[in-house]
Amino acid sequence: MAAGSAGLFTPIRIGTLELPGRLFKTATAETRATNDGFITQDVIDFYLPIARGGAPLIITGNIYISLEAKSAPRQVGADHDDKIPGLTRLVDAVHAHGAKFIAQLNHCGRQLVPRFVGSPGAVSASEVKELMTGTRPRALTTAEIQRIVGEFAAAAERCKRAGFDGVQMHSANGYLLSQFLTPYTNRRTDGYGGSLEQRTRFCREVLRAIRARVGPDFPIIMKMNGSDQLVLRDGLKTAELVEVAAIMEREGVDAVEITVGHYESGFCMARGRFQMCMRNMVDGALNFVPPMRRWLFRTFRPLIALGANLLWSPYEGFNLDYARRFKQRLKIPVICVGGFRSRVAMEEALAQGSCDAVSAGRAFIADPYLYRHLRDGVPGPRCVECNACIGHLGSQPVECYHPMVRMEKDAMLAREG
Numbered sequence: 406m407a408a409g410s411a412g413l414f415t416p417i418r419i420g421t422l423e424l425p426g427r428l429f430k431t432a433t434a435e436t437r438a439t440n441d442g443f444i445t446q447d448v449i450d451f452y453l454p455i456a457r458g459g460a461p462l463i464i465t466g467n468i469y470i471s472l473e474a475k476s477a478p479r480q481v482g483a484d485h486d487d488k489i490p491g492l493t494r495l496v497d498a499v500h501a502h503g504a505k506f507i508a509q510l511n512h513c514g515r516q517l518v519p520r521f522v523g524s525p526g527a528v529s530a531s532e533v534k535e536l537m538t539g540t541r542p543r544a545l546t547t548a549e550i551q552r553i554v555g556e557f558a559a560a561a562e563r564c565k566r567a568g569f570d571g572v573q574m575h576s577a578n579g580y581l582l583s584q585f586l587t588p589y590t591n592r593r594t595d596g597y598g599g600s601l602e603q604r605t606r607f608c609r610e611v612l613r614a615i616r617a618r619v620g621p622d623f624p625i626i627m628k629m630n631g632s633d634q635l636v637l638r639d640g641l642k643t644a645e646l647v648e649v650a651a652i653m654e655r656e657g658v659d660a661v662e663i664t665v666g667h668y669e670s671g672f673c674m675a676r677g678r679f680q681m682c683m684r685n686m687v688d689g690a691l692n693f694v695p696p697m698r699r700w701l702f703r704t705f706r707p708l709i710a711l712g713a714n715l716l717w718s719p720y721e722g723f724n725l726d727y728a729r730r731f732k733q734r735l736k737i738p739v740i741c742v743g744g745f746r747s748r749v750a751m752e753e754a755l756a757q758g759s760c761d762a763v764s765a766g767r768a769f770i771a772d773p774y775l776y777r778h779l780r781d782g783v784p785g786p787r788c789v790e791c792n793a794c795i796g797h798l799g800s801q802p803v804e805c806y807h808p809m810v811r812m813e814k815d816a817m818l819a820r821e822g
């Protein structure tokens with residue numbers, strides 16, 4: 406398809422997957438499973454309205470592939486065959502409304518507060534301390550890397566058996582696969598570090614292992630950064646990330662979704678406002694970081710929020726400049742996430758040929774019927790980027806926590822059923 410000729414409701418193909426439109430629900434961690442990662446009705450209830458609202462494609466929140474990979478309480482797991490029946494119930498519920506469903510597979514690596522999940526410690530490419538959480542990881546051995554490759558593949562196969570339409574490798578936002586790609590976090594001198602080709606080796610092996618288990622027709626999407634935004638550190642820039650994507654395209658990935666940043670980059674991943682976000686964080690996940698950091702966050706919370714407001718103010722399509730560079734280089738579909746709310750901005754992104762599809766997280770949390778509402782020109786509850794949902798990440802169920810927007814959402818759901 407010629408760049409720019411598609412609209413938001415023009416069908417698109419991702420691998421073998423035929424989708425009727427180009428707005429997808431991106432991954433947002435659920436914090437709604439049981440503590441040991443089993444699907445609950447609470448998880449299903451989050452996805453049902455989004456599926457009912459016509460979203461062509463929904464991507465789950467990050468699913469842990471092993472206990473070592475788990476980053477938060479009540480996170481969904483695909484670490485064992487006993488998870489398959491619950492995952493099947495979830496997929497069936499979503500499929501009943503016609504949406505396609507992709508499982509995002511993740512290993513958190515160093516972006517972990519071990520006390521938060523009762524884990525003995527974190528692992529990574531190298532022993533580089535994570536500055537946000539204060540966690541110093543242990544460097545993985547080659548044998549452990551091979552084990553993790555196998556765990557990604559086994560989790561993908563479980564998701565296929567549960568009926569998912571594809572999987573997404575979470576290779577972005579500073580999680581383990583991203584840690585191997587980035588020179589700042591990957592100081593290895595073996596075959597998994599050094600040149601860009603070698604830093605992609607882990608991702609390539611995971612992709613190949615998944616492909617071997619799920620077959621050639623099962624879509625595999627890679628979520629990756631358009632920039633690491635690691636100021637004063639050796640983070641990846643767009644040109645190198647486009648190279649990574651080109652390598653992964655050659656290896657058979659079916660699409661890429663473009664996001665930005667690691668935890669250590671601050672809040673560039675979810676530009677918005679940060680007063681409610683920071684308040685919820687210090688009452689939730691930040692309770693588990695080491696005491697000095699906790700004290701710093703509590704004491705300087707208003708100042709940190711003010712600084713974040715100035716540095717990461719919201720606007721629609723904030724990763725489009727990156728996505729455009731991927732689009733110029735790749736043949737596979739490029740999906741762009743980041744700040745999308747309005748049909749105008751989404752259509753413009755497609756018309757300019759910056760991406761083949763857009764995805765949204767917070768806009769769907771505020772308005773699960775977003776797809777249908779945009780298609781039919783019906784106004785729905787609109788996300789105000791307060792980031793209260795991000796503040797509760799890992800401690801409260803994913804939901805809209807802005808009082809006014811939430812009231813509108815509840816009224817809309819009651820009205821439209």
Ligand SMILES: Cc1cc2nc3c(=O)[nH]c(=O)nc-3n(C[C@H](O)[C@H](O)[C@H](O)COP(=O)(O)O)c2cc1C
Binds near residue numbers: 575798
């Ligand atoms: C509550 C919440 C949870 C998130 N969890 C994930 C996740 O599990 N995996 C992931 O790749 N991104 C996650 N994200 C980031 C989103 O996928 C997305 O990149 C970000 O919110 C920017 O898109 P938006 O402006 O459409 O919300 C999360 C975002 C929010 C708000």
